[in-house]
Amino acid sequence: MTLASLTPEIEPLLTAALPDDRFRRSEDRYLEEPRGRYRGQSGLVALPRSVEEVAVLVRICAEHRIGIIPYGGGTGLVGGQIAEAGPVPLILSLERMNAVRAVYPDENVAIVEAGVILADVQKAADDAGRLFPLSLAAEGTARIGGNLSTNAGGTGVLRYGNTRDLCLGLEAVLPDGSVLNGLSRLRKDNTGYDLRHLLIGAEGTLGIITAAALKLSPRPARSGTAMLVVESPAAALKLLTLGRDVLGEGISAFELMHRQGMEFLAETLPDIRRPWDVAPEWCVLVEVGLPAAQDPVEALEQLFVAGAEADLVSDGIIAQSQTQSDDFWAVREHIPEANRRIGSVSSHDISVPLGALAEFITMADARIHAIGDFRINCFGHVGDGNLHYNVFPVAGESRADHQDKRAQIKRTVHDLVQELGGSVSAEHGIGRLKVDDLERYGDPAKLAAMRAIKTALDPVGIMNPGAVLRG
Amino acid sequence: MTLASLTPEIEPLLTAALPDDRFRRSEDRYLEEPRGRYRGQSGLVALPRSVEEVAVLVRICAEHRIGIIPYGGGTGLVGGQIAEAGPVPLILSLERMNAVRAVYPDENVAIVEAGVILADVQKAADDAGRLFPLSLAAEGTARIGGNLSTNAGGTGVLRYGNTRDLCLGLEAVLPDGSVLNGLSRLRKDNTGYDLRHLLIGAEGTLGIITAAALKLSPRPARSGTAMLVVESPAAALKLLTLGRDVLGEGISAFELMHRQGMEFLAETLPDIRRPWDVAPEWCVLVEVGLPAAQDPVEALEQLFVAGAEADLVSDGIIAQSQTQSDDFWAVREHIPEANRRIGSVSSHDISVPLGALAEFITMADARIHAIGDFRINCFGHVGDGNLHYNVFPVAGESRADHQDKRAQIKRTVHDLVQELGGSVSAEHGIGRLKVDDLERYGDPAKLAAMRAIKTALDPVGIMNPGAVLRG
Structure with missing residues (x-):
């Protein structure tokens, strides 16, 4: 129709x-x-x-x-x-559906409307002495309904999960205009198919999320931040495993950064304070959030020592103040802006199994350099296997100079991701940009089932037509 | 058809x-x-x-x-x-599909076939130095495919989530005989509708799960157990909140038990060692799992002191040995068997919002006692809002004496659960037993969407006919 x-x-x-x-x-x-x-x-x-x-x-x-x-x-x-x-x-x-309908601190639950800006959800939780751990660069503008519809990722996934893991229930309008009343505050409810998880990540193609019951967390009493120099992405992953043995669930963020990102920062945003004048090849930003009885600086020192003894860490700085911690985070959070200023030829939001991550980086670099001379900025949420693997022109050239190679680069990266059992959209979704990719790389039985579900719930195809599935 | x-x-x-x-x-x-x-x-x-x-x-x-x-x-x-x-x-x-296909300790992932017995999944994880935290009374017999299909709960939900939270990907045969190849080891993958979560909890009505990629966890280096006497279920919940502030994510289990359960144990299974000769009205079994640097006995003492200072805990025993810890768990794990031996008139696997839990227990007791003279054993995973609220005849009577009141008791409990925004099946699912309940208490838009999805994926209705949805 x-x-x-x-x-x-x-x-x-x-x-x-x-x-x-x-x-x-x-x-x-x-x-x-x-x-x-x-x-x-x-x-x-x-x-x-x-x-x-x-x-x-x-x-x-x-x-x-x-x-x-x-x-x-x-x-x-x-x-x-x-x-x-x-x-x-x-x-x-x-x-205009932007009300925080209720916060239940003792239950660690907030009921919010879809139009509430993510930062306001965080604030409502904070005002109640709780944490809403979803955190991403666009949090001052993004609205929670969109975060849910796209199952947004961000820096808190390692400890707290993706957006879908932070949602207990949904209110939504289905494509026939019926209202799904599912604002459950329950931790356990096994009564029928989980429509919540079907709507989350469906990018508005199966209905419109109008409100959500969100899971809050206790706010860690104390937090600490460090920048640690690692030999390689493989060493970073081993350090994370070590860190979990030493600190349990206390690691809140573990972000990998490549020298190239620091150099782009120096080039385009020189006011952002960088931890080192000469950027190391690879480093990780580690954040811990701990109960009151544990000292975060001590915990990070423990991690540093254990990492150094295991030959995983060669240098590092543990933030001694909130300002220094903020500076470390500013580096991480301004890398996307530095990337924009340089202008990428092709950007990729991919994930691979953790065990294939180091191999991916090595192989992708080799295959990209076989296509031509490029600068590669690879950074991301390494504990989730999620890399932003972005390809840039060398100094003196611009993205426009490589227009003809964009498709080939994208295909090269995505084919490699597929070979390694990864995903060509780790946290951004399919939207309209990756409909072809989903058709090319998606499991045929999955695609057929998706189409059957779409047709069953939205026979006319009115909901976000052309997104995710071809109209 | x-x-x-x-x-x-x-x-x-x-x-x-x-x-x-x-x-x-x-x-x-x-x-x-x-x-x-x-x-x-x-x-x-x-x-x-x-x-x-x-x-x-x-x-x-x-x-x-x-x-x-x-x-x-x-x-x-x-x-x-x-x-x-x-x-x-x-x-x-x-x-006969009972192979552990692979374990990736560095990724915290195991790939197992659906027929692997839950205890064998736990063992495979343990052999690799990891934890598979799903734990329930039937773990020596239950198979992981069934646990996934029913989204099983158990004692580890508080810390690690329901079974669905422990699954990264599925292999399944859909009702048309096509094979869904979704054994993803990825932590982040936003490529289309989440069929995994649709099959999990569908109780075999949308396809047959044949294998799963499971999420493992670091094994806490040290664990400890305590039995703490609390004044009321409300005090138990406050103690849990306090415990999380003090110990962070370290609390692995928090099980509420009523005096009645201890008395049933004494009556039917006298060999099970009980912590007190005279059972307290309410108590909680607390387990902590901590990194090597934290002493679990000290942590539980800290919790005890904080609880006592806040007037939440009046007495308690912290296990000083693995044997004592095992004894505490034996009490909790034998309550279902003691219940079976007494013979319930009606059993209910329900959940309510945490804030309504104390109110539920008070109101349900009053309404049941208005129907007749019964013994009530209420126990369960209080941190999840999940109670097993079971009604028994008084001493000298048998369940057969109350056959005529079963339906009324069930309806009374379930109506109250509905009033309080709860679920009439928290962890056991719908199966064939609760099809009527789902129709009575389920959201109409949800039921209509479920039927549409069922028809779209299984037009002939061959998959587990009569379960969850009326055939």
């Missing part, structure tokens, strides 16, 4: 159903995305204030075969929030 | 497809279940040795509309593994 375009003639079907202030024309911010790869079509934006209003809109769209783009903070990196072509859809923004 | 009975005339369609030793007649063990509530129909049992053989069987069954009961260890408590009525199905036992 083909979708209808949301033309000015059809718009009154929607605008008559809710008060006038629930609609606006699409401003630029709804049509752009962070990397500037996609540009949406102008049209109507709906700004419902309640799940009932979302349901009204969905029912009208289902009846009249109008596509819907569920819109969160707009920070997605794979075009899941932008429809460039095809029938004009309704942009349904959750930005 | 109605299913065909697997009559002797039809059996050769299956038996001709695989070697003779892949089949046997159904012995009693395939037709009975632990509580003796269901009795299956005699018939053919298939014992495939590989995923390809499972796929062959499923394709034949799909073509000829023959129902399939995927069979694990047979320890389920809700009749999910037993078809009492309707067309005779094929019993497809995974018992």
Whole structure:
């Protein structure tokens, strides 16, 4: 069944159903995305204030075969929030469903609406003496509904899991306009199929998440940060295993960085304080979060000594103040911005089994250098096997000089990932950017089941048409 | 579409497809279940040795509309593994797919076939210096495929999550006979709908899990156990919150027990050593698992002191030896057997939000006592909000004396659970026992979506017909 375009003639079907202030024309911010790869079509934006209003809109769209783009903070990196072509859809923004409905500190639970900005979720938890551990660069703009729909990753996954692991229940509007009332605060509930996990990561193609019951954690009483120089990615992984033996679950973050990232920082953002004048080939940023009785500096010293004795760590700095800790994190968090300023030829958000990680880096470097002369900045959440493996022109050249090699580079990296049993989208999702990749690398039985589920729940195909699965 | 009975005339369609030793007649063990509530129909049992053989069987069954009961260890408590009525199905036992395919200690991953007994999974992890934290009373008989299909709970959920949280990927045969190759060892993979979580907890109604990639954990270097007397379930929960502030993620188990359970033990299993001659009204069994640098006895003393200072704990014993620790666990683990020997009128595997737990116990007791004179044994995984709330006759009466009140008691408990936002099946699943409950208490939009998914993936309805959803 083909979708209808949301033309000015059809718009009154929607605008008559809710008060006038629930609609606006699409401003630029709804049509752009962070990397500037996609540009949406102008049209109507709906700004419902309640799940009932979302349901009204969905029912009208289902009846009249109008596509819907569920819109969160707009920070997605794979075009899941932008429809460039095809029938004009309704942009349904959750930005006015931004209430923290309730926080239950004793239960470690918060009920929040989909439009709450991630940083505000963190703050609501913090105000209640709790931690909401999802943390990522876009947290000041991203909205939790989008984080859930894309099963966002970030720096806290190692200790606390992906976004799906932080969700106890969902309220959502399904493609037929029915409301799923699943805001469970339960830790255990084995009553039927887990629709929560089906909607999480479906990128808005199976329904619109309107609210969620989120799992909070005790706030570690004390935290500490270190930058440790390691010989190689393999040494970094061994250090992590060692660290878990020594410190238990206390390691909150373990981020690998390559010399290239530090050099890009020096080149493009010289005001960011770097820990070393001459960057080491590889280093890791380690953060620990511990109960009151444990001293984080001592714990990191223990880790450093154990790592040095095992020949895994050759140098390191343990932050002696919050300022120094913030400086270390600023390095990690500004690497994506430095990358943007340099301008990548091709970027890859991949994961491989931990045991294949070192091999991946070696082999990928060799295959990329066989294509041409490039700079490679490889960094990421090494404890999760998740690398941002990004390829840049050498100094003096620009990404435009290598336009013709982009497809080949991408294919080379993704083919290698596939060979090693990895994923071509570790944390960003499929969106519209990776629909081809999913078809190429996805398991055929999985794809067939996905299509069957999509057709069963959204027979008209109104929900985020063209994302994840070809429309 | 109605299913065909697997009559002797039809059996050769299956038996001709695989070697003779892949089949046997159904012995009693395939037709009975632990509580003796269901009795299956005699018939053919298939014992495939590989995923390809499972796929062959499923394709034949799909073509000829023959129902399939995927069979694990047979320890389920809700009749999910037993078809009492309707067309005779094929019993497809995974018992010969019992290989541990690989263990990756550095990745904290094990790949195991569905027929591996849970205790053998634990052992394989332990042999590699790792922990597989799923732990439940039936672990010597239950098979991991069944644990996954039912999303089993147990005593480790507090720290490590439900079975679904311990699974990275699945291999499965879908109802059309296609093979889902999803044995991912990845921690992060955002490429399409999460079929893993859809199959986990679907109780064999959407496909047959044949193997899984399981998440292992570092083995805590040292562990310790204590029995602490608490004033009330509310005090137990506050003590848990306090314990997490003091010990971080170190608390591995936190099991609430009522005086009644100890008294049943004394009555039916007097050889089990009890910690107190006169049982306290409420107590908790606490286990901590800590890194080498932390002393578990000291940690438990710290918890005891903090609990006493906060007026939450009035007495307690910290195990000074492994024997004493084993004795404490024996008490907890024999309560279900003591319950069986007494003979419950009605048993309930429920969960409520943590904040409603104390209220549930008070209100449920009042409502049950309004029905008649009963003994109530309430125990369970209090940190998960999961209680086994079981109702027994008073001394001198038997369960048979109260046959007429069973339905009313069950309804009373389940209605209260629903009022408080809880679940009528926290960890055992729906099976065939709770199909009515799911229809009564389940969210209508969720049920409609479940039916749509079931029809989309299993249009003929061959997979575990009558379980979870009415056939």
